[in-house]
Amino acid sequence: MNAHVCPIQLEQFAHQALVASGAHADHAAITAKLLVQTDTWGVYSHGTKLLGGYCRRLKAGGLQAEGSPQIADSGPAWAIVDGQSLMGQVTSQFAMQTAIERATTAGIAYVGVRNSCHFGAAGVYAAMAAEAGLIGMAMANDIPSVVAPGARQAVVGTNPLAYAIPTRQAPPILLDISMATVAGGKVYAAFQRGEPIAPDWLIGNDGQPTTDGSLYPSQAALAPMTGHKGYGLALLIESLSGLLSGAAITWSVGSWMHDDGTQPTDHGAAFLAINPAIIAGPKFLDRVEQLIDEIHSTPTAEGVPQVYLPGELEWKRRERALQEGIPFPPDVRAALDEVSENWGVPKLP
Amino acid sequence: MNAHVCPIQLEQFAHQALVASGAHADHAAITAKLLVQTDTWGVYSHGTKLLGGYCRRLKAGGLQAEGSPQIADSGPAWAIVDGQSLMGQVTSQFAMQTAIERATTAGIAYVGVRNSCHFGAAGVYAAMAAEAGLIGMAMANDIPSVVAPGARQAVVGTNPLAYAIPTRQAPPILLDISMATVAGGKVYAAFQRGEPIAPDWLIGNDGQPTTDGSLYPSQAALAPMTGHKGYGLALLIESLSGLLSGAAITWSVGSWMHDDGTQPTDHGAAFLAINPAIIAGPKFLDRVEQLIDEIHSTPTAEGVPQVYLPGELEWKRRERALQEGIPFPPDVRAALDEVSENWGVPKLP
Numbered sequence: 001m002n003a004h005v006c007p008i009q010l011e012q013f014a015h016q017a018l019v020a021s022g023a024h025a026d027h028a029a030i031t032a033k034l035l036v037q038t039d040t041w042g043v044y045s046h047g048t049k050l051l052g053g054y055c056r057r058l059k060a061g062g063l064q065a066e067g068s069p070q071i072a073d074s075g076p077a078w079a080i081v082d083g084q085s086l087m088g089q090v091t092s093q094f095a096m097q098t099a100i101e102r103a104t105t106a107g108i109a110y111v112g113v114r115n116s117c118h119f120g121a122a123g124v125y126a127a128m129a130a131e132a133g134l135i136g137m138a139m140a141n142d143i144p145s146v147v148a149p150g151a152r153q154a155v156v157g158t159n160p161l162a163y164a165i166p167t168r169q170a171p172p173i174l175l176d177i178s179m180a181t182v183a184g185g186k187v188y189a190a191f192q193r194g195e196p197i198a199p200d201w202l203i204g205n206d207g208q209p210t211t212d213g214s215l216y217p218s219q220a221a222l223a224p225m226t227g228h229k230g231y232g233l234a235l236l237i238e239s240l241s242g243l244l245s246g247a248a249i250t251w252s253v254g255s256w257m258h259d260d261g262t263q264p265t266d267h268g269a270a271f272l273a274i275n276p277a278i279i280a281g282p283k284f285l286d287r288v289e290q291l292i293d294e295i296h297s298t299p300t301a302e303g304v305p306q307v308y309l310p311g312e313l314e315w316k317r318r319e320r321a322l323q324e325g326i327p328f329p330p331d332v333r334a335a336l337d338e339v340s341e342n343w344g345v346p347k348l349p
Numbered sequence: 350m351n352a353h354v355c356p357i358q359l360e361q362f363a364h365q366a367l368v369a370s371g372a373h374a375d376h377a378a379i380t381a382k383l384l385v386q387t388d389t390w391g392v393y394s395h396g397t398k399l400l401g402g403y404c405r406r407l408k409a410g411g412l413q414a415e416g417s418p419q420i421a422d423s424g425p426a427w428a429i430v431d432g433q434s435l436m437g438q439v440t441s442q443f444a445m446q447t448a449i450e451r452a453t454t455a456g457i458a459y460v461g462v463r464n465s466c467h468f469g470a471a472g473v474y475a476a477m478a479a480e481a482g483l484i485g486m487a488m489a490n491d492i493p494s495v496v497a498p499g500a501r502q503a504v505v506g507t508n509p510l511a512y513a514i515p516t517r518q519a520p521p522i523l524l525d526i527s528m529a530t531v532a533g534g535k536v537y538a539a540f541q542r543g544e545p546i547a548p549d550w551l552i553g554n555d556g557q558p559t560t561d562g563s564l565y566p567s568q569a570a571l572a573p574m575t576g577h578k579g580y581g582l583a584l585l586i587e588s589l590s591g592l593l594s595g596a597a598i599t600w601s602v603g604s605w606m607h608d609d610g611t612q613p614t615d616h617g618a619a620f621l622a623i624n625p626a627i628i629a630g631p632k633f634l635d636r637v638e639q640l641i642d643e644i645h646s647t648p649t650a651e652g653v654p655q656v657y658l659p660g661e662l663e664w665k666r667r668e669r670a671l672q673e674g675i676p677f678p679p680d681v682r683a684a685l686d687e688v689s690e691n692w693g694v695p696k697l698p
Contacts, residue, residue: 073628075455075456075627075628076425076426076455077425077426077455077456077457077458078455078456078457078627078628080628080629106424106425106426106427106455107424107426107427107459108426108427108457108458108459109426109457110456110457110623110628112628112629135588135589135593137585148644148647148656148657149656149657150649150650150653150655150656150657151647151648151649151650151653151656152647152648152649152650153647153648155643155644155647155656163585165584165585165588165592173584173588175577175578175581175582175584175585177577177578177581177582181575206650206651207648207649207650207651207653208650225574225575225578226530226574226575226579228524228526228659229524229526229574230575231659232524232526232659233524233526235514235522235524235640235658235659236486236512236514236524238640239484239514239522239637239640240484240623242636243514243625243629243633243636243637243640244484244623244625244628244629244633245629246629246632246636249636249639249640250640250643251643274459274589274593276592276593278424278427279422279427279429279459279461279593280429280461280592280593280594280595283595284592284593287591287592287595287598288588288592290598291584291587291588291592291598291599294599294600295497295504298497298500298501298502298504299500299501299502299556300499300500300501300556301499301500301501301555301556301557302555302556304499304500304556306499307497307498307499307500307504308497308498308499309584310577310580310581310584
């Protein structure tokens with residue numbers, strides 16, 4: 001059984017580590033909160049496991065410790081935010097809050113972001129909008145790791161997309177996906193465990209599908225979900241996150257993990273908020289309830305207890321994590337122990 | 350070799366058939382133009398092949414022949430359009446034009462549609478925005494035909510999503526996809542030709558994947574693309590097209606082909622337009638060119654001439670079709686011959 005970690009202690013730990021590597025306390029608080037929220041969902045690939053990399057980049061100076069995101073240009077229903085190379089979480093929270101504020105009066109708002117960095121899980125920003133009663137969408141570009149149909153090499157990033165729909169009582173409907181068939185982390189994990197690599201996961205550098213997990217990532221890249229569909233949607237995300245915001249695109253984006261830590265990565269991101277209260281009035285939430293009830297009453301395959309809404313399992317995990325602690329897998333625990341050693345923060349109990 | 354049809358003659362034919370079944374001439378002109386545009390892309394499943402069904406529904410009265418779409422409510426950056434049970438093309442073109450107009454000043458606009466019907470190919474509306482220099486998105490709901498993970502039956506429609514990105518010289522980047530792994534038409538076609546059904550295409554009414562094409566559609570439904578991803582995105586489209594607009598959702602939507610032709614179907618749809626000229630200035634188009642050049646120079650797998658942008662092959666087909674005629678497959682020709690007989694319109698040469 002995995003040892004459980006108290007979310008409050010974990011947030012304090014993350015805050016201390018970020019401050020120890022140079023972050024402003026306010027920025028550390030935002031990032032710590034969002035990383036722990038992601039862990040409570042059970043999405044460990046995008047939670048506090050990222051801390052070590054963020055700390056190194058803060059110390060090296062590629063992530064700026066001081067300053068605040070700036071609105072570079074804007075109108076009543078849109079804004080472009082310059083992230084000043086601050087942590088992606090700081091800039092992205094500011095950008096989504098800006099989108100929420102503008103959509104509150106305008107009905108809809110787009111906020112594009114440039115000079116940002118890795119922003120963690122897209123879902124945390126979409127959820128912010130839903131918690132304010134709005135429909136939220138969040139997306140970002142990244143260094144290429146996903147091929148296009150017919151290509152021998154990666155063309156676009158995994159380019160995550162999340163959305164959230166507010167509900168009357170239950171937590172928001174929440175989807176957070178990448179445009180690859182599966183995440184790179186899943187390829188690594190399957191290979192390390194000796195499990196098979198499915199034929200639609202990887203494309204080798206001859207442009208053909210491969211099931212040899214040892215080739216990834218040096219000689220194979222991720223396949224786009226359902227071929228041209230994932231590739232095409234990744235380009236939409238690139239357009240809204242990078243082309244429209246003025247951020248770096250594709251191979252110009254820096255790798256926050258592997259590239260020179262002293263240099264900004266110039267990731268782009270995009271946030272959309274739509275206000276159902278203005279556009280549809282209170283009936284919107286009635287309709288959401290009707291949809292939820294209908295999906296919950298769908299007959300299921302043998303052994304399947306329920307057809308779930310997107311995010312429903314993650315919110316259940318969060319509820320349990322807030323009561324019983326987060327059941328960290330060993331690799332996350334090991335990553336945090338390393339953070340503890342590197343930045344002089346007391347180990348988590 | 351398929352006999353080629355002149356697009357101009359085809360548009361006249363479609364116009365005559367729609368008018369013969371009761372359509373207002375202006376409405377017939379819009380629908381004829383958009384259906385033929387779709388055929389020139391080679392997307393025959395959503396082109397003039399649909400004419401017969403539209404004509405029957407017009408005659409029966411479920412599609413209204415007279416009137417015009419009404420703006421039910423609106424703000425500077427959004428609108429809700431009541432389609433008055435007119436042809437989906439008429440209402441959708443009006444809705445996208447409304448989105449384009451509002452985004453021209455507001456930077457971004459959302460237009461939700463209710464009381465609409467089948468709108469053909471989503472791509473034609475996205476392309477309208479791009480031809481006006483804007484980023485366009487178009488989507489719609491439909492009667493359920495796609496399962497959710499773990500379900501024994503369809504939960505959501507194929508819920509098409511299209512987007513278009515304007516370019517400086519080339520035709521727009523254009524993607525038009527459904528949220529199923531493959532379209533139902535592809536399942537029918539493969540089964541009829543005796544070709545195999547891939548294991549990720551269909552889910553039987555026991556909730557398990559099946560490769561038995563004879564089960565579709567009575568005892569099997571379409572699988573969502575990449576499982577939870579397609580299901581989740583279909584619910585986003587349902588939310589923006591149906592929940593927000595006040596249209597029918599899921600099983601309340603009428604089947605435009607199979608249900609009582611005297612009754613409206615109350616399809617929902619959503620249109621988004623984003624104006625790069627306001628948000629990013631003229632540099633936006635430079636960045637689009639940079640992205641296009643980069644993708645075109647990507648090394649390809651053996652036998653693959655080029656990595657294409659989404660829509661690039663469809664625009665090339667259109668260019669050829671405008672010069673040489675549309676190379677109709679026999680099933681489309683047969684469908685149009687039937688229209689000719691039923692509505693007293695001279696056969697296409």
